[in-house]
Amino acid sequence: MQEATFMILTALANGSQHGYGIITDVQEISGGRVRLRAGTLYTALDRLRGDELIEVDREEVVDGRLRRYYRLTPSGSKRLGAEATRLQSHAAVALQRLKFAGGSAL
Amino acid sequence: VSEDRERERRYRRLLKWYPAEFRRENGEELVAVLMEFEGAGQRQPSMDLIKSGLWLRLRPRVPRTVVPAVRAAVVLMYAGALISALGFIATVPSLRYFADTNHLSLLGHRQSLPITIVAGLLLGLILTGAWMWMARAVGEGRRGARVLATVLVAPATLHLFGLKGLIAVVFAMVTWLIGLSAVWLLWRPASRAFFDRDVAALAPRPSEASRESN
Numbered sequence: 001m002q003e004a005t006f007m008i009l010t011a012l013a014n015g016s017q018h019g020y021g022i023i024t025d026v027q028e029i030s031g032g033r034v035r036l037r038a039g040t041l042y043t044a045l046d047r048l049r050g051d052e053l054i055e056v057d058r059e060e061v062v063d064g065r066l067r068r069y070y071r072l073t074p075s076g077s078k079r080l081g082a083e084a085t086r087l088q089s090h091a092a093v094a095l096q097r098l099k100f101a102g103g104s105a106l
Numbered sequence: 107v108s109e110d111r112e113r114e115r116r117y118r119r120l121l122k123w124y125p126a127e128f129r130r131e132n133g134e135e136l137v138a139v140l141m142e143f144e145g146a147g148q149r150q151p152s153m154d155l156i157k158s159g160l161w162l163r164l165r166p167r168v169p170r171t172v173v174p175a176v177r178a179a180v181v182l183m184y185a186g187a188l189i190s191a192l193g194f195i196a197t198v199p200s201l202r203y204f205a206d207t208n209h210l211s212l213l214g215h216r217q218s219l220p221i222t223i224v225a226g227l228l229l230g231l232i233l234t235g236a237w238m239w240m241a242r243a244v245g246e247g248r249r250g251a252r253v254l255a256t257v258l259v260a261p262a263t264l265h266l267f268g269l270k271g272l273i274a275v276v277f278a279m280v281t282w283l284i285g286l287s288a289v290w291l292l293w294r295p296a297s298r299a300f301f302d303r304d305v306a307a308l309a310p311r312p313s314e315a316s317r318e319s320n
Contacts, residue, residue, distance in 0.1 A: 019139040038139050038150050039158030042132060046162065050170075065138035 001083045007034055008044055009053065009072065009080040016057035016071040019045070045070065053079055113144050120152055123159030164238070169245045173300045179291040180245045183255075186284045187237035193277060194230025197223065244292065249301050252292045259289055 004026075011017055011025040023036045036044075048054045053076035057069040072080065117140045121129055143150050166184045168177055201223055236258075243251030262282050269275045291297060 019135060020142040023139075037154040038136060038143060039154040039156075041139075042136055043158045043161060046128065046132070062138075065141065066134040067138060068132075068135045 001079075004034065004036060004040065004044060005048070006080070006083060006087075008036075008041070008048065009076060010084075012054060012070060012072045013077070013080060016069040018060075018067040018069045022070070048076070052076075110141070110144070113149075114141060117141070117150075117155070120155040121159070123156045123163075125159075125163050128159075128162055166238075167242060167245060172245060172247070173296045175291045175294045175297045176244065176247075176300055179288040179297070180241050182284050182288040182291070183237050183241035183244065186281060186288070187234050187241065189277075189281055189284070190230055190233035190237055194227065194234060197226040197230055201227070247301055247303075252289075252301060255285070255292065256289050259285055 007026040007030060008022055010029060011022045017025060019038070019041060023038070023041060026034050026036055045054065049056075049070075052073055054070045055073050057071040059069070060067045114137060117137055121133055121136065124133070140150055166187075168180050168184075170177075172180070204220065204223060240251045240255050244255065259282075262278075262285055266275075266278055266282060269278055292301075
């Protein structure tokens with residue numbers, strides 16, 4: 001899973017968000033490192049909807065503009081969970097080995 | 107306010123790079139997000155929207171709703187597009203070689219670009235486009251695309267007999283086999299049922315209708 005995809009799914013993990021909300025959330029989660037652009041986000045959203053990992057939660061009109069809120073589908077939650085577990089176990093091994101190697105990198 | 111309107115116009119112009127279907131579905135929403143960016147003082151670069159729009163137009167799409175045989179044919183056709191694109195790229199060095207040698211003979215008369223190079227480049231582009239169009243159209247259940255693919259097997263077969271050189275023959279054989287396999291898949295009984303049904307299914311499919319109503 002690409003990092004941007006992982007971050008988008010993570011942004012939706014505890015509730016629905018609209019496009020701009022996802023972008024600011026992803027920026028916050030990543031400590032400002034991942035800044036999604038609008039075009040990139042919507043290409044990803046289109047793909048994730050096609051893969052049925054996310055779906056439209058609701059629509060609102062704010063200041064005369066359309067806001068569409070997205071949420072994870074059950075299979076989206078499952079995929080994100082599996083990916084997070086995988087990353088966690090890899091990270092754990094890496095950190096452990098570095099510690100055995102002297103821990104100077106930490 | 108008039109500045110805002112001008113910015114919005116700019117974004118709407120850029121959205122023309124997107125497929126019409128995407129604009130209908132997501133256009134207003136995307137404009138809203140772009141204007142939110144503007145509100146936060148972060149102008150979005152044109153290139154991001156142009157790239158995304160072009161990608162959505164050209165990306166390979168293998169619909170999940172179609173029968174396995176048609177899916178396989180669509181994948182094969184995208185493989186054909188890839189090979190044709192590689193053929194196109196392979197022609198470019200010969201173009202450069204020609205340009206270099208022509209440069210050396212500045213004192214003599216300039217040769218015109220050999221017709222074989224021009225034809226090779228054009229054919230590579232046209233074939234890549236044709237493969238991609240057929241892949242998409244077949245996935246959408248268009249019968250015309252299946253007929254075109256079938257008809258094209260004939261010139262592709264004839265083409266095999268006029269070839270010289272091992273690379274050219276292998277290249278053409280692989281392309282030909284891909285095309286033939288795709289066409290064979292498209293006329294399997296399951297695929298036939300898919301194409302026959304699709305004339306009636308030009309109206310929105312039930313799966314899409316139910317997504318709309320959610």
